[in-house]
Amino acid sequence: MQYIILIYGDERAYASAPKAASEQMHSAHMQYAKEMTEKNVMVGGSQIAPSTSATTLRLVGGKPVATDGPFAETKEQLGGYYLIECANLDEAIKWAGRCPSIQGGTIELRPLVKHAM
Amino acid sequence: MPGTTFDRLMREEYGKVLAVLARRCGDLDLAEEVLAEALARAAERWPREGEPAQPAAWLTTVARNLLIDRARSNPLEVEWTDAIAEQAEQVAADAPPDHGEFALEDDRLRLLFVCCHPSINQESQMALALRTLCGLTTREIARAFVQDENATAQRLVRAKRKIREARIPFEVPDATQLPERIDTVLAVIYLLFNEGYLAHETEPPVRTDLCAQAIRLGKLACDLVRRHVEAQALVALMLLQHARRAARVRGGELVPMEDQDRGLWHEDDVRAGLAWLDGAIACHRQAQRPPRPYLLQAAIAALHGRAGSSEQTDWPQIAALYDGLLAVLPSPVVELNGAVAHAMAAGAQEGLRRIADLEARGELSGYHLLPAAQADLLRRAGDAGAARAAYRRALALATQPLERRYLERRLHELET
Numbered sequence: 001m002q003y004i005i006l007i008y009g010d011e012r013a014y015a016s017a018p019k020a021a022s023e024q025m026h027s028a029h030m031q032y033a034k035e036m037t038e039k040n041v042m043v044g045g046s047q048i049a050p051s052t053s054a055t056t057l058r059l060v061g062g063k064p065v066a067t068d069g070p071f072a073e074t075k076e077q078l079g080g081y082y083l084i085e086c087a088n089l090d091e092a093i094k095w096a097g098r099c100p101s102i103q104g105g106t107i108e109l110r111p112l113v114k115h116a117m
Numbered sequence: 118m119p120g121t122t123f124d125r126l127m128r129e130e131y132g133k134v135l136a137v138l139a140r141r142c143g144d145l146d147l148a149e150e151v152l153a154e155a156l157a158r159a160a161e162r163w164p165r166e167g168e169p170a171q172p173a174a175w176l177t178t179v180a181r182n183l184l185i186d187r188a189r190s191n192p193l194e195v196e197w198t199d200a201i202a203e204q205a206e207q208v209a210a211d212a213p214p215d216h217g218e219f220a221l222e223d224d225r226l227r228l229l230f231v232c233c234h235p236s237i238n239q240e241s242q243m244a245l246a247l248r249t250l251c252g253l254t255t256r257e258i259a260r261a262f263v264q265d266e267n268a269t270a271q272r273l274v275r276a277k278r279k280i281r282e283a284r285i286p287f288e289v290p291d292a293t294q295l296p297e298r299i300d301t302v303l304a305v306i307y308l309l310f311n312e313g314y315l316a317h318e319t320e321p322p323v324r325t326d327l328c329a330q331a332i333r334l335g336k337l338a339c340d341l342v343r344r345h346v347e348a349q350a351l352v353a354l355m356l357l358q359h360a361r362r363a364a365r366v367r368g369g370e371l372v373p374m375e376d377q378d379r380g381l382w383h384e385d386d387v388r389a390g391l392a393w394l395d396g397a398i399a400c401h402r403q404a405q406r407p408p409r410p411y412l413l414q415a416a417i418a419a420l421h422g423r424a425g426s427s428e429q430t431d432w433p434q435i436a437a438l439y440d441g442l443l444a445v446l447p448s449p450v451v452e453l454n455g456a457v458a459h460a461m462a463a464g465a466q467e468g469l470r471r472i473a474d475l476e477a478r479g480e481l482s483g484y485h486l487l488p489a490a491q492a493d494l495l496r497r498a499g500d501a502g503a504a505r506a507a508y509r510r511a512l513a514l515a516t517q518p519l520e521r522r523y524l525e526r527r528l529h530e531l532e533t
Contacts (some may be wrong), residue, residue, distance in 0.1 A: 001284050088286035089236065090294060111283045 002112040003084050008076040009105030011050045014041035024028040041095055045082035076106055130173040131252030136224035138180050141289040145277045155180040199498040225250060226337045227287045234285045241276040248273055252328055274309035299342055303351050306334050310355050322365055328359050346404060349397035350411035356390030371519040374425035387422045394419050413442040420485045432462035449480040457490050465498040485514035505531050
């Protein structure tokens with residue numbers, strides 16, 4: 001069963017954090033990913049660039065039109081994700097709970113939907 | 118089929134059988150479906166062929182076979198889990214399914230942990246536990262929570278979908294997750310007990326089977342987490358309350374504790390409850406933390422259990438314990454019960470003053486036990502006119518038939 005760990009946090013606070021703190025967070029994520037890979041839990045994952053880099057696409061008159069945004073109106077924005085493979089929700093909760101970004105952020109855990117081929 | 122026998126069986130066996138099935142397929146909806154089909158077959162066959170010696174075993178076997186059939190014929194919808202494969206092998210080898218009582222209880226505890234999973238909201242947790250473990254209907258659950266029946270049905274559907282989609286495991290959590298899960302489990306166990314202690318709608322209104330199930334689940338929880346003060350205290354509390362079951366109802370009327378024939382209290386349960394409380398207190402002393410709600414409530418129930426009569430009860434001590442309980446569990450209902458204890462310790466006026474405070478804050482408006490407590494205290498204080506008015510206010514709010522009969526009798530006595 002695959003679960004996605006969605007990491008939400010205040011990207012402005014993250015951007016203005018001292019360099020040492022960012023480096024520490026980065027190496028904590030490296031360690032976390034390494035351990036999940038060793039345990040055959042990790043399927044994929046990445047940091048996501050801040051919402052200022054986002055492009056929104058909508059159909060306008062039947063054609064996709066790209067615009068700037070969306071602009072973050074909430075306090076927390078999506079900043080990264082991990083895709084993991086676990087036997088059940090409790091196992092996934094254990095791994096998600098160890099995600100370094102839980103410090104100062106929120107972790108959302110969701111199962112992926114498996115469609116029959 | 119005489120409806121009552123079948124209904125009783127259904128209530129007593131439903132939770133057990135469903136728990137076994139749910140673990141086997143990991144899907145509550147599917148388990149409920151095959152169990153409903155098995156029950157339909159029972160309704161058809163038992164009147165003709167007689168009720169089997171072990172109804173739970175019969176239902177489990179029939180439902181299990183239906184489950185295997187479904188998994189075979191519908192592989193896209195029903196996952197062929199290891200557990201189902203194991204069942205299929207057993208059937209092929211013509212071996213009887215395992216029906217050991219302990220295995221059944223183990224499955225019920227697993228199901229309870231599923232129902233109490235933190236990713237399900239609390240109201241749904243309780244509704245799900247009542248539905249699956251105790252076989253209450255959606256309508257009964259809606260009544261118990263003073264809710265709309267459709268809303269309750271929706272709540273149950275959403276919770277079951279979540280269990281399936283997020284794959285909440287049918288397992289007792291391991292040592293790292295257990296401590297944080299146990300509080301919810303205890304809360305739901307006590308809610309189940311209370312539903313049995315005075316059911317809102319079902320007949321009979323006092324469901325000793327539900328109370329006994331809750332006590333069994335509580336003991337199982339104690340096996341899981343050794344030396345857990347609140348788990349042991351909860352078992353003590355339930356045993357001490359359950360001990361009064363034969364004295365609580367007389368002639369279709371609820372008998373308040375002071376009027377109960379204490380000779381009818383089950384001495385064994387009182388003794389067992391006191392022993393569980395001693396165990397909880399011993400663990401509590403080692404833990405060196407302030408006492409929590411179940412320990413305080415069990416201590417109150419123990420003082421009642423030890424007393425030979427209402428007059429011999431240590432009311433000042435009970436009133437002090439209520440003050441302690443209110444500090445850790447601030448709730449207007451606890452405050453109301455505490456006010457009654459203070460009245461017993463220091464006179465009706467003291468209790469009436471406290472209840473007037475509570476009433477002025479309006480937190481319990483619409484709660485029939487507030488005017489009922491006022492009425493009892495006014496009656497004691499000899500103010501028959503005010504007591505009558507308070508009993509009438511209580512009757513305007515009370516819906517539980519046993520409680521209504523008690524209030525009606527009191528009112529009638531004051532009118533003649």
